[in-house]
Amino acid sequence: xxxxxxxxxxxxxxxxxxxxxxxxxxxxxxxxxxxxxxxxxxxxxxxxxxxxxxxxxxxxxxxxxxxxxxxxxxxxxxxxxxxxxxxxxxxxxxxxxxxxxxxxxxxxxxxxxxxxxxxxxxxxxxxxxxxxxxxxxxxxxxxxxxxxxxxxxxxxxxxxxxxxxxxxxxxxxxxxxxxxxxxxxxxxxxxxxxxxxxxxxxxxxxxx
Ligand SMILES: [Zn+2]
Numbered sequence: 001x002x003x004x005x006x007x008x009x010x011x012x013x014x015x016x017x018x019x020x021x022x023x024x025x026x027x028x029x030x031x032x033x034x035x036x037x038x039x040x041x042x043x044x045x046x047x048x049x050x051x052x053x054x055x056x057x058x059x060x061x062x063x064x065x066x067x068x069x070x071x072x073x074x075x076x077x078x079x080x081x082x083x084x085x086x087x088x089x090x091x092x093x094x095x096x097x098x099x100x101x102x103x104x105x106x107x108x109x110x111x112x113x114x115x116x117x118x119x120x121x122x123x124x125x126x127x128x129x130x131x132x133x134x135x136x137x138x139x140x141x142x143x144x145x146x147x148x149x150x151x152x153x154x155x156x157x158x159x160x161x162x163x164x165x166x167x168x169x170x171x172x173x174x175x176x177x178x179x180x181x182x183x184x185x186x187x188x189x190x191x192x193x194x195x196x197x198x199x200x201x202x203x204x205x206x207x208x
Contacts, residue, residue, distance in 0.1 A: 003031045006109035006145070007075070008100065008132040010038035010088055010124035012066035013183040017190075018150045019113055020073055020176040021169025022200045027074025028172070034077040034107050036100065037066060038128050043085040049188045061185055068182035072175060079103065089127040093134070100135035109145045112136060116149035116203055119156040137207045148202035163201035173197040 005026050009015055015023065015035055023033055042059040053061045063080075070078050081099065083091060104112075115129030129149065136144055148165055157163075169176060176197055180187045 003111075004107055004109045005031055005033045006104065006107055006112045007033060007035040008038075008112065008114040008128060009035075010083070010115075010122075010128045011041045011044075011085070012037060012039075012062045013041070013069070013186045014115075014125070015075070016069050016073070016176065016179040016183055017192075017196065018115075018152075019200050019202075020069075020179045021172040021197070022113075022167045022202075023075060024073050024172035024175040024179075025167070025169065032077070033073075033075045034079065034103070034109070035070060035075045036079045036081060036103060038081045038083045038088060038124065039085040040066075040080070040082075041085050044185070046185050046189050048185050053185055058185070062183075065183045065185060069179040072179040072182055074175075086124060088124045088131075091127075093131055096128075096131050097134045097138075100132055101138050104135055104139060104145070108143070112145045112147045113202070114147065114149060116151035116156070116160070116205065119149075119151035119153040119160060121153050133205065133207055144207060147205040147207060149205040150202055160203055163203050165202040165204060167200045167202075168198070169200050170198050 007015055040059040041062045047053040114132040115125040117126050117130035120126050120129055180192055
């Protein structure tokens with residue numbers, strides 16, 4: 001199978017803060033990346049400093065930021081699911097799982113990156129991570145991609161152990177930083193900690 005990375009996260013900026021360096025390194029080595037972004041982060045609280053967004057303009061602004069960040073990282077294929085921000089856990093799961101399953105069958109990724117259900121802090125992260133795992137589980141064993149799950153709950157290492165994938169992203173730190181700046185409405189209030197530009201960690205998830 002050709003290499004292809006499929007990324008599934010709910011919010012514009014999850015791809016950047018969580019794994020922008022890893023994705024930039026994949027892109028640099030010519031591996032295609034498809035990103036399924038669940039929402040446009042339209043319920044976000046950050047409206048810029050000073051305010052440059054309001055409740056009406058925020059989704060458009062965050063969509064433009066997302067596209068700019070994807071360009072910086074080298075993500076060429078972006079699929080927007082159009083779900084409502086902060087409500088994924090209350091959605092009917094079946095249509096979402098089916099849509100992700102369809103994309104999995106089309107794209108045939110060798111690797112999927114998503115959030116680790118239960119250990120990714122925000123309910124949208126946990127919900128969409130869980131739906132992605134369900135979609136992968138519907139594929140036959142030989143068609144299943146490897147899944148790297150991203151976790152950052154405070155207690156996660158106590159429960160699920162240390163991450164088995166720790167990527168040195170220092171060679172892509174400048175790209176990740178550019179992508180962080182592209183998410184202007186978010187990065188103004190969430191400047192990167194130093195280690196965010198050095199390492200990114202994942203847990204290989206065993207789908208049942
Ligand atoms: Zn998020």
